[in-house]
Amino acid sequence: MKKIIIVLLLITNIAVFAQTNEPSETPERLVKDFFEAFHAQDTVKLKSFSVEGVKLESVSIDAEGNTKLTSDDYSKFIKSIASIPSEATFEEKLHEFRVERNGLLATVTTPYSFYFNGNLSHCGVNSFQLVNFQGEWKIVYLIDTRTKKDCD
Template identity: 30%
Template sequence: MKRLILLLTIFSISHAAFSQEKETSNKKEIKQILTTFMDCLIKKDSVKFYSLFHNEPTVWVGVFKEKTQQNRLSKDSTKKGNFTSTYQKFFRSIFDTGAYEEKFYNLNIDEDGSIASATFDYSYWKDKKKINWGKESWGLVKIDGHWKIMSIIFSVEFESINPEPIKK
């Protein structure tokens, strides 16, 4: 009986350790996708950037935060509070003159091995000047052993309208 309990205990511990290792591996892979995404903006590498996304239509939605939207409305009362795009259009927009970078922090990843969500704070920079900041959320799926981005939704606050609070 003692041997059976010992074997069951060892099995339980090794199973729990394996499960945590797999979760850590998935989170590490997802963190690498975020790092690659940011690196592709700096290097303007469209081939690698496009490979991060699922080949089906993806969701790309930005929503203006209240202070930025109020400022936009003061100049044009017909301005919508959100916009949609595609990752291809976004990437093409950074090919004008200038250096672009996105920084992320306060990353939280929730995944079950097949689907994942990654939420984080971000700031978007052009020529070393912060343009906007907000919260970003990605939906990811694991297809044929590879994580792919299915959706990106984010809030937008213009730094010139409402500077990002200093993080402690």
Template identity: 30%
Template sequence: MKFKIVALFVFIPLFVFGQNQKQTKDEDQIKSVILKTFSAMKSVDSVALKSCFTSNAMLHISQVKPEGNALREVPAAKFIQNVMTRKPGDMDERVLSWGPILIDQEIATAWVPYEFYFNGKFTHKGVDVFLLVKSGNEFKIQTLLYNMHQ
């Protein structure tokens, strides 16, 4: 009986510690793919940018307009094509803070407030909401929903 109690006090903390380390590793990987996305946009690197998204990823852009809210949907491939028409340094998206990152096995969400600069000038800010899927050993962006405001 004593062995069972001792085993519980030894193995349960080890299991919890292992789970926390996996969670931290996954969170770091998610932050890394988001920062890689922003860096690839800024450097106009199509290979790096494409590697951040799943093959059928979508972007959803929410804008508040005088005539009402508008939601546009853009395939990631079209977004990447648009980025490639820019010059390096034109687009500069900056993380303001890291909101919650929630992970369950192979799916995750990340809430990321941002500011956006075009040609060195602030144009807007908002929140990026990333929905990610683990493919093999890495997370990739499946859906990016974001809003834009002053």
């Protein structure tokens, strides 16, 4: 009986230890949390995921077929999320996560399709550049592509 109790205690401790090491401090977890806050229009959380001065850019093709790079302020992005009317629905469906991690630096890319009021608006790929500050991952650069073509 004593051995059974010891084994149960060991299993319980392993389970508790595994829960405390939940991947909440991983690059993938940060990006998942970012999109949960994005869909909830939680601007306070969205701000908390990035460093001051985070760079935000988008790449697209203009009407003449030229590559266009647009830079924006992260605070402007946050305000635009907050200004989406409550009756509107939007969802950025992420198709996969590709994570490259090297010490304090990580890149997370997520192909996506964006829907507004149930209709496909555009698709592309997000690329998050993250840096680990004292055990906490933060977004330092975010770039995405946007297209209306080949959004399968």
